[in-house]
Amino acid sequence: MADRIPGFAGAPDSNPEIAPYWQACAEGRFLIRACDACGRAHWYPRARCPHCFGDRTDWREATGRGTIYSFSHVARAEVPYVMAYVTLADGPTMMTNIVDCDPASVRIGQAVHVVFKPTQGGPPVPMFTPD
Numbered sequence: 001m002a003d004r005i006p007g008f009a010g011a012p013d014s015n016p017e018i019a020p021y022w023q024a025c026a027e028g029r030f031l032i033r034a035c036d037a038c039g040r041a042h043w044y045p046r047a048r049c050p051h052c053f054g055d056r057t058d059w060r061e062a063t064g065r066g067t068i069y070s071f072s073h074v075a076r077a078e079v080p081y082v083m084a085y086v087t088l089a090d091g092p093t094m095m096t097n098i099v100d101c102d103p104a105s106v107r108i109g110q111a112v113h114v115v116f117k118p119t120q121g122g123p124p125v126p127m128f129t130p131d
């Protein structure tokens with residue numbers, strides 16, 4: 001049986017707009033959505049660019065690297081976990097979990113990289129771990 005992800009119930013929701021993202025996660029690839037008109041990436045993935053409202057957006061292979069913008073150690077959960085905002089090297093900031101480390105060692109500004117964690121009945125979910 002796959003590990004349960006603390007603070008994450010079941011499998012992620014999907015829809016046609018985001019299906020390629022979850023397919024890539026299943027292949028161990030981390031995609032981000034970026035705009036051909038203004039050149040900026042955004043999170044979460046959308047067909048229309050939230051920066052310039054252009055509709056020429058496309059999937060790009062993300063670096064999978066980032067730094068912790070802020071975090072919260074959820075110590076009172078059944079299985080404690082660290083939820084965080086990570087600013088990706090590609091530009092946007094995303095909400096995620098910091099995993100595979102001692103929660104007491106997590107720091108703002110810490111360099112992290114993506115890891116994929118299994119879900120129950122769905123694609124793996126990208127999370128981050130300190131370098």
Ligand SMILES: [Zn+2]
Nearest residue numbers: 035038049052
């Ligand atoms: Zn744009």
